[in-house]
Amino acid sequence: MPKKNHYDVLVIGAGPGGEGTAMAAAKAGKKVGVIENRAGVGGACVHKGTIPSKSLRHVVKQVIRHKINPLFRATGDAHSFSYPKILAEASRVIPRYVDLHTDFYTRNRATIHIGEASFVDANTLSVKFSDGAKERLTADTIVIATGSRPYRPADIDFNHARIYDSDTILDMKHTPRSLIIYGAGVIGCEYASIFSGLGIKVDLINSREHLLTFLDDEICDALSYHLRDMGVTVRHGEEYDSVETSDRGVTLKLKSGKRIHGDALLWSNGRTGNTDSLALEKIGLKADGRGQLKVNDLYQTDIEHIYAVGDVIGWPSLASASYDQGRSAASNILGQESRYVSDAPTGIYTLPEISSIGKTENELTAARIPYEVGRAFFKNTARAQISGEKVGVLKILFNVDTLEILGIHCFGAEASEIIHIGQAIMSQKGEANTLAYFVNTTFNYPTMAEAYRTAALDGLNRVQKV
Structure with missing residues (x-):
């Protein structure tokens, strides 16, 4: 085997997990190779997930503001926008992102192989190129970062022109008048708000009793209210029985006997790890029923020198x-201290968006931890009044006795940005992680960030003895 085909670290997948590993290992002087089955780096995050869907959301948000702006209404310029036109505008960011991140690999001398990877043995991978040619690569350490794809039940015809998943919806060539979304997880809720923002009638089918049950109850209630306020019909506790299609639309039959009609169906009910083409059986690894791999706190699989990171290992x-x-996997490979990532804040890009970190009220109640709540409503902040983003709330959960911050939950404009202020304070030790920081810190005015001071003062008012 030629030495040029051997790597210290070989990464399968050039999405966020693969990039984190590759960059950290390359900067430490390791010879790094990356195998990517798409034509460009970035993984599903860039090509079919986070970047295009959030870019789409951004454009839709601009359209909504355009439509409600009195200036445009007065001039007659509040015209309608087609989905393909909006999608084209949102997609412009993708090639720029790919070029930027390709340059990261080039500058750090990480070699990219464009092809389909499969195991030959525990240290050897075969790469199949688009022309059918194959090449073998060997490595001391292998990192599986192949990501995930939408779960597709076998009894639904995803080749039909009116049935989509969260990947193919980004290729839809028409603007439906009505859309059924089956699955009310993060992706389903995000798309429900995006399409309803375009004036499309949306039926959101949820198999559970509440939306996004991992969130704080108050935030769930706010999301439910605002989805309905946007015109979304939310149906809880429903499961699909079958799907009927025609050239004119889709009928979703539910086990409850309901029949939901729409111009199109977006299936958004879970994801599957991309492991089925890796030939894991050749090395004795086995994925679970959703294609996910089990790892330990060092991100090692059952084979010590083979790691796995990202969506392919499931939550979060x-x-x-x-x-x-x-990056943590790379640290472990290099024999350095690392952390197991368990403290990532949630970021849900509905309209309005949601972000949270720490404990919820239900969790604190179950643990019998005495807590209180401080709230700041966006409608009472000057910045929200100026920008027109008056929907939303920031809530701080804190220990009644010590004032330690236990959880922060935000619903409203820029929630995913605002949360990081609270995250930074929660990571401090002792008195630095209390309401005192927000009360005694001067915030720029007017800003959304000053909601922290308002919420902290509200919380203190609840616990101070009169």
Whole structure:
């Protein structure tokens, strides 16, 4: 085997997890190779997930503001926008992102192989190129960062022109008048708000009793209210029985007997790890029923020198966490101290968006921890009044006795940005992680960040003895 085909670290997948591993290992002087089955780096995050969907959301948000702005209404310029036109605008960011991150690999001398990877043995991978040619690569350490794809039940025809998943919805060539979304997880809720923002009638089918049950109850209630306020019909506790299609639309039959009609169906019910083409059986590894791999706290699989990071290992399935998992895996490979990523904040890009970190009220109640709540409503902040983003709330959960911050939950504009202020304070020790920081710190005015001071003062008012 030629030496040029041997690597210290060989990464399968160039998404956030793969990039985190590759960059950290390359900067430490390791010879790094990366195998990617798409034409460009970035993984599903860039090509089919986070970047395109959040870019789409951004454009839709601009359209919504355009439509409600009195200036445009007065001039007659509040015209309608087609989905393909909006999608084209949102997609412009993808090639720029790919070029930027390709340069990261080039500058750090990490070699990219474009092809499909499969194991030959525990130290050897075969790469199949688009022309059918194959090449073998060997490595001391291998990192599986192949990501995930939408779960597709076998009894649904995803080749039909009116049935989509969260990947193919980004290729839809028409603007449906009505859309059924089956699955009310993070992706389903995000797309429900995006499409309803375009004036499309949306039926959101949830198999559970509440939306996003991992969130704080108050935030769940706010999301439910605002989805309905946007015109989304949310149906809880429903399971699909079958799907009927025609050239004119889709009928979703539910086990409850309901029949939901729509111009199109977006299936958004879970994801599957991309492991089926890796030939894991040749090395004795086995994925679970959703294609995910089990790892330990060092991100090692059952084979010591083979690691796995990102969506392929399941929860939390966030691009931010995947990147940090990749860096942690690289640290472990290098024999350095690392952390197991368990403290990533949630970021849900509905309209309005949601972000949270720490404990929820239900968790604190179950643990019998005495806590109180401080709230700041966005409608009462000057910045929100100026920007027109008056929907939302920031809530701080804190220990009644010590004032230690236990959880922060935000619903509203820029929630995923605002949360990091609270995250930084929660990571401090002792008195630095209390309401005192927010009360005694001067915030720029007007800003959304000053909601922290308002919420902290509200919380103190609740516990001070009169």
